[in-house]
Amino acid sequence: MSGFPATLFQYLVVLFLCCRLSQVVDSSSIRNTEKTKEITNQHVVAKPNDVVRTIENPLYEHQPISREKETQSWSYSNPEAWPFLYPTCAGDRQSPVNIETVLLKDYSKFYFGNYGGIERMIVTNNGHTVLFSLPLSSSPESIPYITGGGLPDRYNFFQFHFHWGSDSSQGSEHRVDSKSYPAELHLVHYNAKYGSFANATNHDDGLAVLGILITVGKPSHSGFRTVVDQLSKVESDGDETMLEKPISLNDLLPSRTTSFFRYSGSLTTPNCEQSVVWTVFDNPIVVLEDQLSVFRNLKGKGGLILVNNFRPTQPLRRRIITYRSHTGCSVSRNWSLFSPRIKDVYQYCKCIASFYAIFSSTFSS
Numbered sequence: 377m378s379g380f381p382a383t384l385f386q387y388l389v390v391l392f393l394c395c396r397l398s399q400v401v402d403s404s405s406i407r408n409t410e411k412t413k414e415i416t417n418q419h420v421v422a423k424p425n426d427v428v429r430t431i432e433n434p435l436y437e438h439q440p441i442s443r444e445k446e447t448q449s450w451s452y453s454n455p456e457a458w459p460f461l462y463p464t465c466a467g468d469r470q471s472p473v474n475i476e477t478v479l480l481k482d483y484s485k486f487y488f489g490n491y492g493g494i495e496r497m498i499v500t501n502n503g504h505t506v507l508f509s510l511p512l513s514s515s516p517e518s519i520p521y522i523t524g525g526g527l528p529d530r531y532n533f534f535q536f537h538f539h540w541g542s543d544s545s546q547g548s549e550h551r552v553d554s555k556s557y558p559a560e561l562h563l564v565h566y567n568a569k570y571g572s573f574a575n576a577t578n579h580d581d582g583l584a585v586l587g588i589l590i591t592v593g594k595p596s597h598s599g600f601r602t603v604v605d606q607l608s609k610v611e612s613d614g615d616e617t618m619l620e621k622p623i624s625l626n627d628l629l630p631s632r633t634t635s636f637f638r639y640s641g642s643l644t645t646p647n648c649e650q651s652v653v654w655t656v657f658d659n660p661i662v663v664l665e666d667q668l669s670v671f672r673n674l675k676g677k678g679g680l681i682l683v684n685n686f687r688p689t690q691p692l693r694r695r696i697i698t699y700r701s702h703t704g705c706s707v708s709r710n711w712s713l714f715s716p717r718i719k720d721v722y723q724y725c726k727c728i729a730s731f732y733a734i735f736s737s738t739f740s741s
């Protein structure tokens with residue numbers, strides 16, 4: 377096989393095709409609309425939280441909250457009231473957000489360490505969600521972690537949990553071009569240099585959460601069945617069990633992790649600390665409708681059906697969402713993928729063309 381492209385004509389053809397391809401691939405998950413839409417709150421039941429396990433307190437979704445304060449506080453039925461008890465929830469870097477316009481960035485790829493089979497996890501229904509967390513006794517060298525992906529440091533895995541809707545028209549916390557997904561998985565990590573999850577919540581770069589959008593279809597994503605199989609043991613608020621089968625975090629990741637959105641935000645539950653470096657993969661994982669039904673049959677606080685445990689999207693304000701395309705190509709300004717400037721198109725396509733040229737030469741003899 378000869379080198380690629382062999383002639384100027386072929387080069388131009390490839391350049392054109394790459395432009396078209398990049399539009400198809402990148403715009404498949406990014407849509408730029410003219411205006412930001414206010415999302416109405418459709419939440420009905422359930423409550424949330426963010427996790428940490430202490431001796432006395434139950435697991436919370438992302439962070440520790442005292443039992444006393446938690447019981448008097450908030451629910452997903454009135455998230456607009458959260459700031460009265462938790463002022464940070466009215467901050468200017470809140471999550472989740474609706475993703476509409478992006479700035480392309482050439483972040484490095486993620487590295488997922490120790491993301492293979494995890495044998496010991498605690499599975500908990502805390503009345504707000506279902507949590508899969510590492511026992512406190514986990515040996516430091518076995519803790520899963522992430523580096524790369526534009527993150528400043530190494531982030532240790534802490535727990536994962538889900539948000540889901542009463543039906544598949546809603547459920548995700550993040551939206552892409554105002555589109556909701558039926559559910560969203562959050563893999564929560566803390567910056568290793570801060571030593572603990574609780575301490576890390578006090579720093580802007582303290583937490584790194586990987587958001588994985590979940591859609592319905594066939595076949596089901598490989599790792600999801602193991603998760604669903606555990607749910608029968610935690611049907612009601614307060615139920616807790618140990619993992620029965622090993623779970624591989626690798627099997628919960630989307631098939632492509634080289635393209636993702638990035639922005640600075642917060643925990644999506646009180647206290648809403650603005651300490652999260654958010655990554656939302658643009659490539660959702662696919663699960664069966666029946667598998668989501670198992671989530672929808674769980675019981676939350678007061679024995680109510682646990683559904684719609686997602687926070688409405690929050691104003692982006694002055695924040696910029698960046699995006700790593702699968703090629704790693706970047707354009708140095710906010711770029712609407714649906715109405716790009718000619719100069720940006722040229723710069724981006726030139727990068728795409730060189731990417732495929734390198735790719736081709738690597739595999740040609």
Ligand SMILES: [Zn+2]
Pocket residue numbers: 437537538539562644
């Ligand atoms: Zn979450």
